[in-house]
Amino acid sequence: MPLILICTGLARRLNLGRFLKRIQMIDHIRGLLISALARNGFTYNDSIQVERPKQESFGHYTTNLALALAKTLRQPPLEIAQKIIKALPETELIERAEVKAPGFINFFLCPKVLQKAVTEVLSIGADYGRLNVGKNQRVQVEFVSANPTGPLTVGHGRQAVLGDTLARILEWVGYQVDREYYYNDAGRQMRILGHSVYWRYRQLLGWTGEFPEDHYQGEYIVEIARKVMQEHGDALQEDPENKVFRIVAEEAIFEDIKNTLKRLDIVFDYFYNEKSLYENGQVNDVLTRLKAIGASYEKDGAIWFRAGQYGGSDDRVLWKSVVDEATYRLPDIAYHVTKFERGYDLVIDIFGADHHATYPDVLAGLQALGYDTARVRTLIHQFVTLIRSGEKVKMSTRKATYITLDELIDDVGRDVARYFFLMRGMKSHLNFDLDLAKTESEENPVFYLQYAHARICSILRNAALKKLNYERDCDLTLLKEEETLSLLNTIMEFREIIVICLSTLEPQHLTTYLQKIATTFHKFYTIHRVISDDQELTRARLALVKAVQIVLANGLTLLGITAPQRM
RNA sequence: GCCCCGAUAGCUCAAGUGGAUAGAGCAUCUGCCUUCUAAGCAGGUGGUUGCAGGUUCGAGUCCUGCUCGGGGUACCA
Incomplete structure (x- = not known):
């Protein structure tokens, strides 16, 4: 299965282990384990897993190394774990390591290490959590790519927010990212769009015939028709094929689409249209090249692609015989060829199911042409099911039975809309209950996060009024209660979460994490007072909450959600 | 028919390459504001992870078969 090979190739390209080297502590623990293995004469060839345990009672980091070794060493995992733990080199960073059944080795960091995180966050500030793994490599993220036949719907919203957030994360870790929107302005859909405008235009001029059922029914078509009428009067009455209808529609609709995206704080770098691929001869060029290497053949008057030989399943038609035009595959392949020609190191395509x-x-075509398809990563997200009054809303652009993205933003605002689209994994069907989103917008999880940020801002304002200086020389060793250490630990975890988002390309991990740090903060806040009579403790805690605020703000910025000063 | 995705608490969903006692939010019940923002905190109720097998030290996660839902499977995009 070549597809699987492609996937594993990609996994290697986005290798987690490589990124994890960026996480000092994990790398440090791995180093300790390697020495311990050597002292025992054990050999272990795979990369050692050092991860965050589910529960804090199992330490800050854990490894299953002993369990993994049990089989080859033919010894009980608990014994192996004991031997490893005894052979661990001395280190000032780890307070203790323990063995827990069935053979986990858990590491507990020294408070000093946790406390140091505050210093680091404060000194790096708005850049805390950045990693330089991208090294200015160029990445293209293609998403939305809806044809301009009508306003964006809630369904498009998911993809828009997903793509933009991935782009933000990639930029954050040092990639040079282009956001691209591909659209087809040459096909059948756009012809129907033009005709739809034409018939509405006729109606405005007094024609009383029936508007075709299979044309675009939306009210926006009438507005466009009105525009045509204002510009051309009745001159085009007998000219349904006049391209004016299509062009005016396309411009007006794109204007709308761009505005909607802007409301979500999404701006594309490029809009790439299919037509140009024909005009520049790139479609033809691909056809010629495929023919030249014997990857295509003629049958029944059509031109077929030997997809089966390049990882596809069945052979596919590239050029139709019944009509003298290409199938969508050919320009799609040609389009992806331009992505390679434009020199991207990594190409991310986001599609709906x-x-x-x-x-x-498309991948088979690229492979046939000799391109490294491991550079293309395809993300498929499942659909959004819209629930209104407890019932599913079946959406169709053609029939204009949709909820527009604009309407959603009107109802819940940018922050809630973005957060809702991001809080679910892209592989799961997203049930978007409109009534719930509206009526419960006050009880929304996004407010919980923002509230934590606003609360901290409030504390810092109070501190400023009292002219409390915490930025330097505060005694961080005072940060030692259970809830405090837990908060410090969560701050440290931020970078690791970025790594996970990168390796999975799923921003959802970040939303989960931000919920966690907000919870940890709220707990801390309830138990411990930041500003008190104890000056030294106050300064230390101010530094701590400032660090939390920075992490929250950085995380929210990555999600494209505002971090309010007050609520 | 074949392919892809899903099925986890009453509802919406988590659980990075197989790890420890499967976690949140909403809903519901009980407590907590003379104190930096109660949009908060603590606790209770709630589970045979769709069903049946298998792989192994160990399965929500991997394999096989089935059930249900979504999407595909065109010389439509």
Whole structure:
């Protein structure tokens, strides 16, 4: 299965282990373990797993190394773990290590290490959590890519927010990212769009015939028709094929789409249109090249692609015989060729589940042409099911039975909309209950996060009024209660979460993490007073909450959500 | 028919490459504001992870078969 090979190739390209080297502490513990293995004469060839345990009672980090070794060493894992733990080199960073059944080794960091996180966050500030793994490599993220036949719907919203957030994360870790929107302005859909405008235009001029059922029914078509009428009067009455209809529609709709995206704080670098691929001869060029290497053949008057030989399943038609035009595959392949020609190191395509069948053919085409398809990463997200009054809303652009993204933003605002789209994994179907989103917008999880940020800002304002200086020379060793250490630990985890987001390309891990740090902070806040009579303790705690505020703000910025000063 | 995704608490969903006692929010019940923001905190109720097998020290996660839901499977995009 070549597709699987491609996937593993990608996994290697986005290798987690490589990124984890950026996490000092994990690397440090791994180093300790390697020495301990050597002292025991054990050999272990895989990379050693050092991860965060589910529960804090199991320490700050844990490894299953002894369990993994049990089989080859033919010894009980608990004994192996004991031997490893005894052979661990001395270190000032680890307070203690313990063995727990069935053979885990858990590491507890020294408070000093946790406390140092505050110093680091405060000195790095708005850049805390950045990693330089991208090294200015160029990445293209293609998303939305909806044809301009109508306003963006809630369904598009998921993809828009997902793509933009991934782009933000990639930029954050040092990639040079381009956001690209691909659209098809040459196909059948756009012809129907033009005709839809034409018939509405006729109606405005007094025509009383029936508007075609299979044309775009939306009210926006009438507005566009009105615009055509203002510009051209009745001159085009007998000219349904006049391209004016299509062009005016396309411009007006794109204007709308861009505005909607802007409201979500999404701005594209490039809009790439299919038509140009024909005009520049790139479609033809791909056809010629495929023919030249014998990857295509003629049958029944059509031109077929030997997809089966390049990782696809069945052979596919590239050029139709019944009509003299290409199938969508050919320009899609040509389009992806331009991505390579434009020199991207990594290409991320985001599609809805309805397109999942098209990309294997595109990849097969690229492979046939000799491109390194491991550079292309395809993300498929499942659909959004909209629930209104307890019932599913079946959406169709054609029938204009949709909820527009604009309407959603009107109702819940940018922050809630973005957060809702991001809080679920892209592989799961997203049930978006409109009524719930509206009526409960006060009880929304996003407010919980923002509230934590606002609360801290409030504390810092109070501190400023009292002219309390905490930025330097405060005694961080005073930060030692259970809830405090837990908060410090969570701050440290931020970088690791970025790594996980990168390796999985799923921003959802970040939303989960931000919930966690907000919870940890709220708990701390309830138990411990920041500003008190104890000056030294006050200064230390101010530094701590400032660090939390920075992490929250950085995380929210990555999600494209505002971090309010007060609520 | 075949392919892809899903099925986890009453509801919406988590659980990075197989790890420890499967976690949150909403809903519901009980407490907590003379104190930096109660949009908060603490606790209770709630589970055979769709069903049946298998792989192994160990499965929500991997494999096989089935059930249900979504999306594909065109010389539509």
